[in-house]
Amino acid sequence: QQQVKQSPQSLIVQKGGISIINCAYENTAFDYFPWYQQFPGKGPALLIAIRPDVSEKKEGRFTISFNKSAKQFSLHIMDSQPGDSATYFCAASPNNNDMRFGAGTRLTVKP
Amino acid sequence: DGGITQSPKYLFRKEGQNVTLSCEQNLNHDAMYWYRQDPGQGLRLIYYSQIVNDFQKGDIAEGYSVSREKKESFPLTVTSAQKNPTAFYLCASIAKQTNTEAFFGQGTRLTVV
Numbered sequence: 001q002q003q004v005k006q007s008p009q010s011l012i013v014q015k016g017g018i019s020i021i022n023c024a025y026e027n028t029a030f031d032y033f034p035w036y037q038q039f040p041g042k043g044p045a046l047l048i049a050i051r052p053d054v055s056e057k058k059e060g061r062f063t064i065s066f067n068k069s070a071k072q073f074s075l076h077i078m079d080s081q082p083g084d085s086a087t088y089f090c091a092a093s094p095n096n097n098d099m100r101f102g103a104g105t106r107l108t109v110k111p
Numbered sequence: 112d113g114g115i116t117q118s119p120k121y122l123f124r125k126e127g128q129n130v131t132l133s134c135e136q137n138l139n140h141d142a143m144y145w146y147r148q149d150p151g152q153g154l155r156l157i158y159y160s161q162i163v164n165d166f167q168k169g170d171i172a173e174g175y176s177v178s179r180e181k182k183e184s185f186p187l188t189v190t191s192a193q194k195n196p197t198a199f200y201l202c203a204s205i206a207k208q209t210n211t212e213a214f215f216g217q218g219t220r221l222t223v224v
Contacts, residue, residue, distance in 0.1 A: 101155075
């Protein structure tokens with residue numbers, strides 16, 4: 001049973017559009033919510049992360065929105081570019097212990 | 112150059128053989144993790160270790176074993192008891208003191224032939 005549920009499984013967006021990926025969790029002990037980006041044949045790399053004391057965090061074109069009461073968080077990629085095409089994973093952990101990942105979203109940005 | 116190194120990049124195993132995947136980090140991180148990645152299933156936690164000589168099972172530990180004799184090293188053995196070992200294996204480490212990001216290796220692709 002997956003502790004972090006991620007949707008959609010795949011996403012196709014036109015260049016310049018907004019990509020939105022959603023995640024939900026059940027374990028209220030989770031207090032660290034990162035997003036990772038993975039290119040084919042490579043290990044994931046941290047993109048952006050949030051802790052539950054804030055509802056939103058923005059870094060460049062990437063924004064995390066966090067809803068503690070709903071136990072949901074999402075990644076928004078503004079002005080999506082073909083170079084953003086990758087697999088994105090949300091994750092959650094209690095104080096950085098035993099981090100659990102969502103199933104991943106394969107994003108394709110069409111030129 | 113600090114980082115986390117997995118080897119080999121590709122590994123082929125015959126049915127019934129045990130194989131060991133290497134993971135070494137020079138980041139002075141306390142915690143190390145092994146994940147298995149299958150298409151459509153994301154990363155599933157196999158084992159993790161937060162301190163030398165101690166480790167815990169993750170969600171899919173059956174058929175795997177680990178050791179943590181040194182802070183820098185966390186090898187994973189895929190035993191013959193693992194019925195479906197073909198997958199992409201990822202090792203990660205985290206600096207517990209700062210609670211910052213998990214750094215991943217480049218992965219090992221294991222194929223049973």
